[in-house]
Amino acid sequence: MAVQNNRLTAEEYEQRFSDIHPPFETRDAALVDANRCLFCYDAPCTKSCPTGINVPKFIKQITTDNLKGAAYTIFSSNIMGGGCAKVCPVEKLCEGACVYNLMEETAIPIARLQRYATEPAIKGQWRMFERKQRTGKKVAIIGAGPAGLSCAHALSREGVDVTIYEKEAKGGGLMTYGIAAYKVTPAFCEEEVSFITGIGGIDIRYNQELGKDILLSALQEEYDAVYLAFGVGLARQLYIPGEQLEGVVDAISFIYDIRNSGFPAVPVGDQVAVIGMGMTAIDAATQARRLGAKEVTLVYRRTQQEMPCTVAEMDIALLDGCKIIWLAAPAEIIGENGKATQLICHSVRLEEDNTGRRQPVLTDEKIVLPVDMVIKAAGQMPFEQLIYENQLHHNGGKIAVTGNGVTSINGVFAGGDCVNGGKEVVDAVQAGKEGAAAILAYLQADCHVSSSH
Amino acid sequence: MSVAVIKRIFMADISANFLGIRSPNPYWLASAPPTDKKINVLRAFEAGWGGVVWKTLGSQVKNVSSRYSSVDYNGSRVMGFNNIELISDRPLAVNLKEIAECVRLFPDRAMVVSLMADNNRESWHELIKQVEDTGAHGLELNFGCPHGMTERGMGAAVGQDPEIAARLVEWVMEAATIPVITKLTPNVHSVVPTGRAAVKAGSHALSLINTIQSVTGVDLDTFVPNPNVAGQSTFGGYCGPAVKPIALKMLTTIAQDPVTAKVPVSGIGGISTWKDAAEFMLLGATTVQVCTAAMRYGFRIIEDLCDGLNNWMDEKGFRTLDDFIGRSVPTLTSWEELDMNYHIVANINQDKCIHCGLCYISCEDGSHQAINLSYGNPYNTYTIKEEECVGCNLCKLVCPVDNCITMVEQRHGDEYLNWKEYQRRGGV
Numbered sequence: 001m002a003v004q005n006n007r008l009t010a011e012e013y014e015q016r017f018s019d020i021h022p023p024f025e026t027r028d029a030a031l032v033d034a035n036r037c038l039f040c041y042d043a044p045c046t047k048s049c050p051t052g053i054n055v056p057k058f059i060k061q062i063t064t065d066n067l068k069g070a071a072y073t074i075f076s077s078n079i080m081g082g083g084c085a086k087v088c089p090v091e092k093l094c095e096g097a098c099v100y101n102l103m104e105e106t107a108i109p110i111a112r113l114q115r116y117a118t119e120p121a122i123k124g125q126w127r128m129f130e131r132k133q134r135t136g137k138k139v140a141i142i143g144a145g146p147a148g149l150s151c152a153h154a155l156s157r158e159g160v161d162v163t164i165y166e167k168e169a170k171g172g173g174l175m176t177y178g179i180a181a182y183k184v185t186p187a188f189c190e191e192e193v194s195f196i197t198g199i200g201g202i203d204i205r206y207n208q209e210l211g212k213d214i215l216l217s218a219l220q221e222e223y224d225a226v227y228l229a230f231g232v233g234l235a236r237q238l239y240i241p242g243e244q245l246e247g248v249v250d251a252i253s254f255i256y257d258i259r260n261s262g263f264p265a266v267p268v269g270d271q272v273a274v275i276g277m278g279m280t281a282i283d284a285a286t287q288a289r290r291l292g293a294k295e296v297t298l299v300y301r302r303t304q305q306e307m308p309c310t311v312a313e314m315d316i317a318l319l320d321g322c323k324i325i326w327l328a329a330p331a332e333i334i335g336e337n338g339k340a341t342q343l344i345c346h347s348v349r350l351e352e353d354n355t356g357r358r359q360p361v362l363t364d365e366k367i368v369l370p371v372d373m374v375i376k377a378a379g380q381m382p383f384e385q386l387i388y389e390n391q392l393h394h395n396g397g398k399i400a401v402t403g404n405g406v407t408s409i410n411g412v413f414a415g416g417d418c419v420n421g422g423k424e425v426v427d428a429v430q431a432g433k434e435g436a437a438a439i440l441a442y443l444q445a446d447c448h449v450s451s452s453h
Numbered sequence: 454m455s456v457a458v459i460k461r462i463f464m465a466d467i468s469a470n471f472l473g474i475r476s477p478n479p480y481w482l483a484s485a486p487p488t489d490k491k492i493n494v495l496r497a498f499e500a501g502w503g504g505v506v507w508k509t510l511g512s513q514v515k516n517v518s519s520r521y522s523s524v525d526y527n528g529s530r531v532m533g534f535n536n537i538e539l540i541s542d543r544p545l546a547v548n549l550k551e552i553a554e555c556v557r558l559f560p561d562r563a564m565v566v567s568l569m570a571d572n573n574r575e576s577w578h579e580l581i582k583q584v585e586d587t588g589a590h591g592l593e594l595n596f597g598c599p600h601g602m603t604e605r606g607m608g609a610a611v612g613q614d615p616e617i618a619a620r621l622v623e624w625v626m627e628a629a630t631i632p633v634i635t636k637l638t639p640n641v642h643s644v645v646p647t648g649r650a651a652v653k654a655g656s657h658a659l660s661l662i663n664t665i666q667s668v669t670g671v672d673l674d675t676f677v678p679n680p681n682v683a684g685q686s687t688f689g690g691y692c693g694p695a696v697k698p699i700a701l702k703m704l705t706t707i708a709q710d711p712v713t714a715k716v717p718v719s720g721i722g723g724i725s726t727w728k729d730a731a732e733f734m735l736l737g738a739t740t741v742q743v744c745t746a747a748m749r750y751g752f753r754i755i756e757d758l759c760d761g762l763n764n765w766m767d768e769k770g771f772r773t774l775d776d777f778i779g780r781s782v783p784t785l786t787s788w789e790e791l792d793m794n795y796h797i798v799a800n801i802n803q804d805k806c807i808h809c810g811l812c813y814i815s816c817e818d819g820s821h822q823a824i825n826l827s828y829g830n831p832y833n834t835y836t837i838k839e840e841e842c843v844g845c846n847l848c849k850l851v852c853p854v855d856n857c858i859t860m861v862e863q864r865h866g867d868e869y870l871n872w873k874e875y876q877r878r879g880g881v
Contacts, residue, residue, distance in 0.1 A: 031528050032528065034528075035527050035528030038809050038811060038853050039811070040808075040809040040810050040811065041809070041810030041811060041813055041814035042810050042826070042833055043809075043810070044808060044831035044832055045831075047830055047831040048831045063527065063528070097831040097832075099807040099808055099809045100807075102807040102808070103807055103853075103854065
């Protein structure tokens with residue numbers, strides 16, 4: 001038993017990490033599904049999209065061969081509509097609301113059609129948006145993830161000059177560094193960032209970390225407004241004995257390494273336990289399997305009813321041969337020679353608390369899993385230090401905002417995961433749009449004040 | 454182990470008798486490419502077709518390439534079909550020999566031959582004699598082809614002028630000893646004048662409709678309408694499912710006219726299924742002719758055409774085709790005869806509703822603002838405002854769920870009240 005990298009051939013890596021939701025190969029194939037769309041009025045799919053993409057409209061545009069129009073319909077609501085088509089949990093959003101579900105029929109494959117409409121625009125770097133005349137206003141954005149890029153694009157369209165400070169060497173944020181490689185490739189993420197910044201007026205400065213390379217106070221001086229979109233990133237600790245052992249990693253850095261260093265470089269064990277049942281846990285478990293782990297077991301302290309991931313996501317893990325142990329709470333990781341060898345869990349039963357929520361209660365029964373690797377995916381922590389240092393009002397480390405991303409500091413706005421604690425890419429894109437609207441309103445009010453002097 | 458063959462036993466008899474031309478079912482292949490040679494016709498008979506109208510014989514012609522174009526709708530191909538093909542371009546002697554062989558090999562099937570001779574008595578007489586020598590059972594006069602032949606004063610040029618049509622029918626009747634069917638063109642204001650002229654001149658029967666002149670579309674890259682013949686196009690003849698409603702209307706006018714109603718009619722125009730056929734027969738057709746559907750899917754469609762008709766007849770208690778031919782004709786009346794006291798309102802079955810909102814937006818923008826939207830996330834609830842509903846059917850027509858929207862009768866009064874009576878009473 002060993003934790004080791006480079007387990008597979010180049011072909012095997014390519015095959016195992018190829019696109020899990022392949023695109024339509026032909027126009028004919030796309031049209032069969034596009035023509036099934038009923039063109040609902042006040043459509044449930046649109047209402048279930050956090051960015052409110054007019055889904056029936058873009059699908060209708062596909063059927064009339066107006067692909068440029070379809071792409072514009074999508075991007076005008078969601079500038080990351082290309083990436084969202086690949087990573088959104090559509091089964092609980094647009095496709096989950098498709099009226100065909102109510103007829104017990106297969107929902108329209110909205111994500112796949114969205115990909116069909118957006119891919120040519122991103123590949124061809126179509127110029128779809130024009131900037132308004134420059135206003136002379138300058139805004140700094142922290143983080144080139146979905147919220148930051150979405151905010152930047154919306155501001156740039158209105159003639160605001162935007163500088164994004166990004167601590168990583170690439171843009172895209174979670175999309176680039178935090179999602180399973182079989183959903184979205186690094187190359188696509190780069191193309192998507194270029195597509196967004198192609199509008200002009202957006203300068204991304206990489207390897208610039210807030211609190212280290214730049215300070216909020218300096219940005220406040222230099223810019224008319226600041227938008228914080230630095231996300232969440234720190235994996236939640238389990239606070240159990242043995243967490244420091246070799247072979248115990250957190251899912252965020254595990255996935256980050258896969259995205260950043262390439263498949264062969266990332267070590268994986270023979271027997272891997274993944275703690276958690278969220279989207280990140282699934283991405284870690286399936287990718288551990290695909291990297292060559294012999295056994296991967298997901299451990300979750302509640303049941304399928306409570307799991308945060310969708311059934312579709314769970315099915316990917318099950319089809320990859322991952323096992324799931326329900327009602328098991330990690331108690332201790334045991335090691336030999338400093339290396340993890342066993343994960344000990346308490347068996348759990350659920351009891352309703354006085355709010356009616358089913359809470360896990362530990363039992364005496366124990367579950368022992370032989371392991372050589374433990375991946376922790378029990379949620380992410382906010383960047384609390386950043387928040388304390390900058391004296392932002394917050395709720396348990398999540399930046400507190402009123403309305404559309406207005407923080408406790410005048411001229412400082414925030415949105416995305418650093419506010420909501422970690423939701424979908426599409427939620428962050430919407431937060432970025434709303435933040436931009438709030439900033440524009442603030443800048444305009446500022447104008448009136450200045451001109452009245 | 455032997456395989457048990459389950460033969461279905463039908464009560465109904467779907468055999469047809471058209472002026473003594475008998476066929477095991479009422480389905481004839483219309484005069485068109487599928488009936489232009491022996492190899493096709495024999496395969497059609499083997500597949501089970503009741504009869505054929507052999508592709509038009511007559512003047513010497515030559516065809517061009519390409520010849521067809523179509524209209525697609527929402528991803529469905531060939532909703533409408535268009536051709537610029539002329540009558541048979543094979544040598545007459547070959548056609549005659551092959552017709553005779555087909556008659557000999559399948560004596561129980563109807564063999565009607567379509568004719569379009571040059572515009573003189575001798576040509577018609579000579580052609581009719583030659584065709585009758587094959588043993589064919591009937592003649593169909595092609596007064597309807599809308600392209601190519603009209604420029605020579607033939608085809609639709611004949612059918613559009615009752616006097617010319619009557620003269621040609623008279624020539625035909627001088628020579629013909631077998632039943633004569635005159636095929637009418639729809640490219641007229643009304644098919645009745647030519648139909649009457651043909652019947653008065655002695656035609657034993659009518660068939661309709663021939664194809665409708667059309668331009669099916671323009672290529673948005675080349676800017677040339679289709680079908681494209683070296684950068685040019687020409688008006689073609691439109692047919693297929695799209696023309697069925699037009700054909701049914703014209704058929705009804707023939708069935709309701711006192712002169713033309715006296716002769717049997719072979720119905721043509723977009724028939725693709727047994728349901729289409731039943732509708733044509735309910736409006737007066739004795740047999741039906743099929744072309745586009747067979748060109749698109751092949752002769753095998755005859756199986757369900759017969760099977761479906763048979764099952765429907767059993768269900769309705771019809772033993773023979775005569776039990777229902779023409780049955781719906783009297784229900785088609787003029788608008789002013791309609792009962793103004795009859796009133797229906799829509800009802801939405803909330804258990805079946807899938808909340809697509811199509812009824813709402815069609816009523817709101819296209820009709821009478823009679824549907825109420827109650828906002829929900831993500832599903833709105835739609836209900837009918839009965840006092841606003843005029844009973845137009847639009848919501849029911851657009852609803853994607855079968856029987857979700859039904860129209861419920863709420864009469865304004867017990868008595869039958871038509872427009873004339875309504876006006877006489879001063880509009881109350």
